[in-house]
Amino acid sequence: MSAPEPTHPLAAAARGHHGATGGAALHVTFPAREIVQVMLRRGQDNALAAAMRAAFGIDPPGPGATATGSGVTAIWVQPGQWLLTAPRSSEGALATQAARAFVGLAAVADQSHGRTTIALSGAAAREVLSRGCRLDLHQAAFGPGRAANTPIAQIGCLVHQTDATPCFELTVFSTLADPFLHWLIEAAAPLGVDIA
Amino acid sequence: MLMIPCPHCGARDEVEFTYRGDATVVRPAADAGIEAFHDYLYLRRNPRGWQVEWWQHNGGCRAFLKVLRHTVTHEVRGVVTATEALEVPPA
Amino acid sequence: MARYSAFRILTEGLRGNSGWQPAWRKAAPKPSYDVIVVGGGGHGLATAFYLASVHGITNVAVVERGLVGQGNTGRNTTIVRSNYLLPENNHFYEHSLKLWEGLEQSLNYNVMMSQRGVINLFHNDAQRNAALRRGNSMRLNGIDAELLDREGVRAMCPIVDLDNGRYPVMGGLLQRRGGTARHDAVAWGFAHAADARGVDIIEHCEVTGMIVEGGAIRGVRTNRGEIRAPKVGLAVAGSTSTLTAMAGFDVPIETHLLQAFVSEALKPLIDCVVTFGAGHFYVSQSDKGGLVFGGGLDGYPSYGQRGTLPTAEHVYAAGVSMIPALGRLRGLRSWAGVMDMTPDGSAYICKTPVQGLYMTAGWCYGGFKATPGSGWCHAWTIAKDAPHRLNAAHTLDRFREGRMLDERGNGPFFWAQ
Amino acid sequence: MTQRHRLATGGHVDRAQRLGFSFDGRRHEGHAGDTLASALLANGVRLVGRSFKYHRPRGIFSAGVEEPNALVELRSGARREPNTRATVAELFEGLAATSQNRRGSLAFDWMAVNGLLAPWLGAGFYYKTFMWPASFWERVYEPAVRKAAGLGRASGLPDPDHYEAAHAHCDVLVVGAGVAGLAAALAAGSAGARVMLLEQDFLLGGDLLNDPAQEAWRSTTIAALAAMPGVTIMPRTMAFGFYDGRVIGAVEQVADHLPEPPPHAPRQRYWTIRAQEVVLATGAHERLIAFPGNDRPGVMLAGAARTYARRYAVRAGETAVLFATHDAAYDAALALAEAGTRIAAIIDPRSDSAAMQRAREAGFTVRAGSVVTGTVGGTVLRGVEIGALGSGSRGDALPADLLMISGGWNPAVHLASMAGTPLRWDDALRAFLPGDSAWQRSAGACRGVHGIGAAAQDGAAEGRAAARAAGFAAAAAAVPLPEGPAADHRPFELWEVQARGKAFVDLQDDVTADDIRLAHREGFIHIEHAKRYTTHAMGTDQGKVGGLVGAAVLAAARGEPVATVGMPRYRPYAAPVAWGAMAGGEVGKHFQPVRRTSLHGEHDRLGAVWMDAGLWKRPAYYPKATDADAWASVKREAHAVRERVGVCDVSTLGKIAVEGPDAATFLDRVYANTFSTLAIGRARYGLMLREDGIVFDDGTTTRLGPDRFFVTTTTAQAGPVMQHLEFHLASAWPHLDVSLASVTDHWAAMSIAGPKARDVVAAVVQGIDVANEAFPFMAVADCTAAGVPARLFRISFSGELAYEIAMPAGYATHVWQAVLAAGAPHGIEPYGVEALGLLRIEKGHVAGAELNGQTTAHDLGLGRMLKKKGDFIGRVLAQRPGLTDPSRPHLVGLRSVDPNRQIRAGSHLLVDGQDQGWISSATQSVVDPGWIGLGMLRDGAARIGREIVAANPLMGEEVPVKVVTPHGYDAENLRVRA
Structure with missing residues (x-):
């Protein structure tokens, strides 16, 4: 029996246009990701940095920051903790790679199924996010490559700005992805949003 | 609304944080006995003024922080990580 | 001072209401009293009233930092009930409720007690079972309680949305004898009645120190001089820790703030007190027409008497979730009281480590309904130097002994966990 | 004839847009740019409401948010909004409004009989009465009081509109877009700051709208601000509160000016704004003067009459009297005269002033040293009685249908006060002004700086200073500011004209100057007490026009200056806010998110x-x-x-990956039993206590490697357990090298x-x-x-x-x-x-109903699990006598003696009539049909085999039950091990 593809938590979400019509200002996609939580062991800061550089070509980013290299992005999430994310390849691939690279330096937990990423892009993305996000996402305060955890509509969300469109990747707990998407659609409805 | 400057994340809304009690009380040694644990768990100075408190930035970086806060004005004057110390200013 | 009577009301009205006297004297402190009660809120004034009326101790001073009734007595949501689970609590609150039921006549003051019913809604089996356990505890202890099904809730409060919320309503626990009273009138009524029995009510008199000699209280220092007494009772709501620190000991209390809200005045809309079970919200309608409502703590220690927005948002959201018709009404005012929060959520009416120093404290967010009962038991404890059986369990030492009075099993200082 | 009081030219109304509306079912017409109040006045409607207690006829008193009288039920059906101020309700096509608090028609409200009973309905009358006989209060008096009280009627129907929350951050927040606010925003925006400018009105400009000469600067400035990328202008947005951390709460009325919100749009949007610096430019509210009959329809604040004339092009009366106490008020006479109103007289208690002389030169009749002593008329004003200052008696009547009054101006210090700003008394303006504050800057009329030019200068200076404080140090180019004539707002001290008749200090709640004096007589001499006793300043207007007047009457009774008496503390909200807006979008089905498993x-x-x-x-x-x-x-x-x-x-179930060299040590401390001895590839049931020794949670934990564990928690406690573990790792044992990852999802x-x-x-x-x-x-x-x-x-x-x-x-x-x-x-x-x-009840496994935060391991029959050696959370305090007392209720199994009689969780267990415990869980058995349960029973172990009673008086049930072991099903665990 060959391994089936996993079911995406938002597989059942209604695709297409939602809300006001007249040129959708906003686009939403659900990029398939592998997500791995990396947790530093005591005193291994330098060794972990070296291992991350060797394995993924990136230095562990500091608070609020991200680093991208060789197809993998590291996002700072907590003191001594990062999420590594990459486009999905095969089940557990990134977690296995990270676990091998970080033996004795960090604990590694595969969160690929536990977190779901929703990408929101469009000129009005900041305005939509402001309906629930308490962060200051203005260019002067945020920007491409920045990331922060914050609750949105009572749901913990990792907000990661990936480009200046702006595009935001919003990563939430998979079991709450559905109400989160619902919130996003409601917030975007006055402007109109396309779900791909 | 309290704005708490997390040493990791910057100033964030109080909704991202959870108050977790007076940070000046220290869990006693295992053999300290009922009286010591009673005082640790139950007795509070409960000052009208500056207090060092535990707050968890559970909506953000999840770190437990020590926060120097005034219980009348709600002013937050200092925030440090769990292993650092904060001086309480005179009332 | 003359009593209020129908005849006096009539004659005063005819002569331009020019003959009314102050409801209580503006007393100045004497050098000594038999008992000093610190705190001129409902609990302190009730203590003084019952010291005088039940125990015949009339050489009593009530010292108040500011004005009578301007602390939590004047900033709560006026609910009166005795729907508690634990016998130690429900016996006490029932005693208090019975005192409420005769308060107008005892005080010769209309405190506008209105037994319109208090409903606690439940939304799932676990809540229903807890409501059953609590209601049955009440009934077995002789207290009125009724279980409402959905139709029962609809009949009592038709405006509640039973179905469309995130958590549909399954039923409710009703105490018909519960209700509301006019908060200011409680303070003024007790002041009026205590004063009539000779108690000195001394406003603008702030306690700055406690006189403790050889482990016993001897009086208090105030901004208006030293006042001596062999017995001192504390009834100071959120400031208990400050005063016990003056007497040299810490207590299991954290002072927190609790917000309350009132809407614009409306024609009658809600005829009972109703509490949401799926969020922090409860509401009743005052006789003036405003919806009086509130929710949970803001969640951090404060003496600031002002809350912030996130808690208010939750209260409003829970309100409109329970009663969608509230959406177009308007909030008029919000304010906050400072609460003595105790580790187990129950109060202290007890002796203290200092001989002759007593307290009624730790009322968390439920002090208003306790007002007469608290004063009655506090007065008893002061007069007899021993607790009444109704408050025997409400000691400071119960945590040392592991005899917590934790109604809900929340654990110590649950908001700080 | 429609709009017979509308001027042919001028104002900020669009005469090309005719908007039909109705009041009490009668059709009228107004224009875009009108409020309901201005449109009613344009149509000659004077009587718009009834007062709270005496049901006296009331008219439009102000032109803004401070309105105490003109409250209506706006819209109908589920969208009905009671207590809506006509003075701020923007007119739209089809608007329907109804007068409120009346029985019968507005013109013949039979509740007005209360006015005859006034001697017995004074301040606090209910505290002294309604006590005889004792049982009558709740059965007779209270229902009558409740019915009579209240103002408008709620619809009682679910609100069909929705609301949303929004968050914003800025460098400089400017509240109020009058001249000071516009200048402040211009200065701060020019300096490069991110600026938000909030204005509760639908037009920006404040008093600039009352002066055609200022229109050029107003429109140029608005255009300049709109062109600045860093400036956000938010009209129809009312800042209702100033909170800790320089956070401002505001409500934006997105669709209140429309018949209904457009598709997908919310009715209102609730903003939380975090500002680096705040400039308050909230203006001032004109205050009333207490004199007999000061509540009659046709009595109006002078500034309001001027606003109706200049901004709305409406003549509020045909023959007017101005009762002024300061020079600035004279502009009202000028404005009305321009509008075609005959100014019968200007009444001024002062003997002389510059404005008085100018008015005389312009041909106005000015009666110096006089006061208004009363009004005449029925439901509308027909005449004004005038007497000499201090005479104490009512004077001669001068025919008039409009009486414009001004007792001076109260700076709108609500937000400043909420920000903790101390208020100080200003003897010239006879008003409280904001003092120094680290949290906000006030500019313009809200700090007593009146007049277009002066307020503009003040606003620009504060805007510039705010930008500098927010880090925009670059010296901004000077911004163009308007010139304007100085206006003298310093009033003659006249709070009340004492004469026979009801002189109101609070129009909405029917509080008279006599009520204040009665409160004083009865010992309510502090402003907070007097306020509560009389309900002064507690209506929907929160005493904006009369609050200080009541305080002044009290001051006079006390023989002290107003400054000493003070004002009641300002609390949110600066003006009432819609419940739905404060609730935002997370309501109803979205009150909390729904969490779904992948199945x-x-x-x-x-x-x-x-x-x-x-x-x-x-x-x-x-x-x-x-x-x-x-x-x-x-x-x-x-x-x-x-x-x-x-x-x-x-x-x-909660799932936590616990890893690290100290993982086993850590688990030994957080669990009451031992995990360091667990073999790799094996699971063990674990029991977690709170520090107070009460059971916190249970679950199975697996050892996956020497330093890797997989912890499971109950569904309910997944979050709290994670926080509990994180807290102890941070606070009690920071030296342990352990990492925690929630892998529940x-x-x-x-x-x-x-x-x-x-x-x-x-x-x-x-x-x-x-x-x-x-x-x-x-x-x-x-x-x-x-x-x-x-x-x-x-x-x-x-x-x-x-x-x-x-x-x-x-x-x-x-x-x-x-x-x-x-x-x-x-x-x-x-x-x-x-x-x-x-299944678990049959087996005797405990769950949430037994782990209810009140039970110990011993209570649950799990005492053997507590390890004897080593530290763990809860170990010490679990040994307290109250928790080890053998008489505590103990877990037992229960079985209904009659298998067909249901037992229920929540019933109490009676032994010989004594309450000895309760049923925590109940179900029907499938292995041995009948009702079974688990319960907590005193001396439970000793009572196994006894028949006792499950009492449920709430449901009228008493069911005999037999106490049995909780572990009756497969006690040897042969099946699980098979």
């Missing part, structure tokens, strides 16, 4: 009946057409588990339970020998399940042979279907939470 769709397909478990939706049971009722479904599912095999989604899990469970698991799982010897009870191993990576646990909650398969959540559906297929030959049934509960 949600599968349960739906199987027809699950859902139940809430915290945020989660869980299947309660899966009804079949053949089931007689819900119990039949539950028993059928439980039967399947006991006899064959069942499968249950247990994904909601990554792993889905299902329990396969029943005698045939092994057969099903063997068919689904690869890579493990599941034979009993090879994979015994409490074994754990990684494997594949239906071709996907998985982990197999041999653990049981039901008391049967059982396994739990966990797999990455995206594969759960695949595995679930494989399990159902593999189980089909064995008669597998999915089972829900109800059957799960039934």
Whole structure:
């Protein structure tokens, strides 16, 4: 029996246009990701940095920051903790790679199924996010490559700005992805949003 | 609304944080006995003024922080990580 | 001072209401009293009233930092009930409720007690079972309680949305004898009645120190001089820790703030007190027409008497979730009281480590309904130097002994966990 | 004739846009740019409401947010909004308004009879009366009082509109877009700051709108601000509160000016704004003067009459008297005269002033040293009585249908005061002004700087300073500011004209100057007491026009200056806010998010009946057409588990990966039992206590490696346990090297339970020998399940042979279907939470109902689990006498003596009539039909075998029950180990 593809938590979400019509200002996609939580062991800061550089070509980013290299992005999430994310390849691939690279330096937990990423892009993305996000996402305060955890509509969300469109990747707990998407659609409805 | 400057994340809304009690009380040694644990768990100075408190930035970086806060004005004057110390200013 | 009577009301009205006297004297402190009660809120004034009326101790001073009734007595949501689970609590609150039921006549003051019913809604089996356990505890202890099904809730409060919320309503626990009273009138009524029995009510008199000699209280220092007494009772709501620190000991209390809200005045809309079970919200309608409502703590220690927005948002959201018709009404005012929060959520009416120093404290967010009962038991404890059986369990030492009075099993200082 | 009081030219109304509206069913017409009040006045409607207590006729008193009188029910049906101020309700086509608080018609309100009873309805009358006979208060008096009280009627119907929340950050927040606010925003914006400019009105400009000469600067400035990318202008947005941390709450009226919100648009938007610096430019409210009959329709604030004339092009009366106490008020006479109103007289208590002379030169009749002593008329003003200052008697009447009054101006210090700013008395303006504050800057009239030019200068200076303080140090180019004539707002001190008749200090709540004096007489001499006793300044207007006047009357009674008496403390809200707006969008079905397991769709397909478990939706049971009722479904599912095999989604259990060199040490401290001795590849049941010794949570924990553990928690406590672990790691044992990761969402899990469970698991799982010897009870191993990576646990909650398969959540559906297929030959049934509960009660396993935060390990029969050595949370305080008292209620099993009589959780256990405990859980047994339960009973162990009573007086039930061991089903655990 060959391994089936996993079911995406938002597989059942209604695709297409939602809300006001007249040129959708906003686009939403659900990029398939592998997500791995990396947790530093005591005193291994330098060794972990070296291992991350060797394995993924990136230095562990500091608070609020991200680093991208060789197809993998590291996002700072907590003191001594990062999420590594990459486009999905095969089940557990990134977690296995990270676990091998970080033996004795960090604990590694595969969160690929536990977190779901929703990408929101469009000129009005900041305005939509402001309906629930308490962060200051203005260019002067945020920007491409920045990331922060914050609750949105009572749901913990990792907000990661990936480009200046702006595009935001919003990563939430998979079991709450559905109400989160619902919130996003409601917030975007006055402007109109396309779900791909 | 309290704005708490997390040493990791910057100033964030109080909704991202959870108050977790007076940070000046220290869990006693295992053999300290009922009286010591009673005082640790139950007795509070409960000052009208500056207090060092535990707050968890559970909506953000999840770190437990020590926060120097005034219980009348709600002013937050200092925030440090769990292993650092904060001086309480005179009332 | 003359009593209020129908005849006096009539004659005063005819002569331009020019003959009314102050409801209580503006007393100045004497050098000594038999008992000093610190705190001129409902609990302190009730203590003084019952010291005088039940125990015949009339050489009593009530010292108040500011004005009578301007602390939590004047900033709560006026609910009166005795729907508690634990016998130690429900016996006490029932005693208090019975005192409420005769308060107008005892005080010769209309405190506008209105037994319109208090409903606690439940939304799932676990809540229903807890409501059953609590209601049955009440009934077995002789207290009125009724279980409402959905139709029962609809009949009592038709405006509640039973179905469309995130958590549909399954039923409710009703105490018909519960209700509301006019908060200011409680303070003024007790002041009026205590004063009539000779108690000195001394406003603008702030306690700055406690006189403790050889482990016993001897009086208090105030901004208006030293006042001596062999017995001192504390009834100071959120400031208990400050005063016990003056007497040299810490207590299991954290002072927190609790917000309350009132809407614009409306024609009658809600005829009972109703509490949401799926969020922090409860509401009743005052006789003036405003919806009086509130929710949970803001969640951090404060003496600031002002809350912030996130808690208010939750209260409003829970309100409109329970009663969608509230959406177009308007909030008029919000304010906050400072609460003595105790580790187990129950109060202290007890002796203290200092001989002759007593307290009624730790009322968390439920002090208003306790007002007469608290004063009655506090007065008893002061007069007899021993607790009444109704408050025997409400000691400071119960945590040392592991005899917590934790109604809900929340654990110590649950908001700080 | 429509709009007969509308001027032909001028103002900020669009005469090309005619808007039809109705008041009390009568059709009228107004224009775009009108408020309901200006449109009513344009149509000659003077009487618009009835007062709170005496039901006196009331008219439009102001032109803004401070309106005490003109409250109406706006719109109809489910959109009805009671107590809406006509003075701020923007007119739209089809607007329908109704007067309120009347019985009968507005013109003939028979509740006006209350006015005759006034001697007995004074301040606080209810406290002294209604006590005889004792039982009458609640049965007779209170219902009558309640019915008479209140203002408008709520619709009682669900609000059809929706609302949303929004968050913003800025460098400089400017509240109020009058001249000071516009200048402040211009200065701060020019300096490069991110600026938000809030204005509650639908037009920006404030008093600039009353002066055609200022129109050029107003429109140029608005255009300049709109062109600045860093400036956000928000009209129709009212800042209602100033909170800690320089956070401002505001409500934007997105669609209140429309018949209904456009598709997808909210009615209102609730803003939380975090500002680096705040400039308050909130202006000032004109105040009334207390004199007899100052409430009659036709009596109006002078500034309001001027606004109606200049901004709305409406003549508020044909013949007017101005009662002024300062020079600035004279502009009202000028404005009205320009509008064609005959100014019968200007009444001024002062003997002389510059404005008075100018007015005389312009041909106005000015009566210096005089005051208004009363008004005449019925439901509208017909004349004004005028007497000499200090005469104390009512004077001659001058015919007039409009009386414009101004007792001076009160700076709108509400927000400043909420920000903790001390207020100081200004003897010239006779008003409280904001003092110094670290939290806000006030500019313009809200700090007593009046006049266009002066306020503009003040606003620009504060705007510039705010930008500088927010880090925009670059010197901004000077911004263009308007010139304007100086206006002298310093009033003659006249709070009240004492003469016979009711002189109101609070128009809405019918509080008179005599009421204030009565309160004083009765000892309510402090402003806070007097306010509460009389309800002064407690109406929807919060005393904006009369609050200070009442304080001044009290001051006079006390013989002290107003400054000493002070004002009641300002609290939110600066003006009333819609409940729906404060609630935002997370209401109703979205009050809290719904959390779904990855098998949600599968349960739906199987027809699950859902139940809430915290945020989660869980299947309660899966009804079949053949089931007689819900119990039949539950028993059928439980039967399947006991006899064959069942499968249950247990994904909601909390799962925490605990790793690190000190992981075992850490778990030994947070659990009451030991984990450092656990073998790799084995699971163990763990019991966690709170520090106070009460049971906190339970679950199974697995050792995956020397320093890798997999902890599970109950569904309810997943979050609290995580925080509990994090807290102790941070505070008590920071030296331990342990990491915690919540993996609840990554792993889905299902329990396969029943005698045939092994057969099903063997068919689904690869890579493990599941034979009993090879994979015994409490074994754990990684494997594949239906071709996907998985982990197999041999653990049981039901008391049967059982396994739990966990797999990455995206594969759960695949595995679930494989399990159902593999189980089909064995008669597998999915089972829900109800059957799960039934099974565990039969088996005697405790769950949330027993772990209720009030029970100890000993109470639950788990005392043996507490380790004897070493530190763990809860160890010390669990030894307190109250918690080790042998008489504490103890876990027992219960069985209804009559198998057909139901017992219920929540019943109390009576032994010889004494309340000795309660039933925590109850269900029907499938192994031995009848009602069974678990309960907590004093001396429980000693009472096994006794028959006692389960009392449920709430439901009128007393059911004999037998006390049995809780572990009656397969006490030797042969089945789970089979």
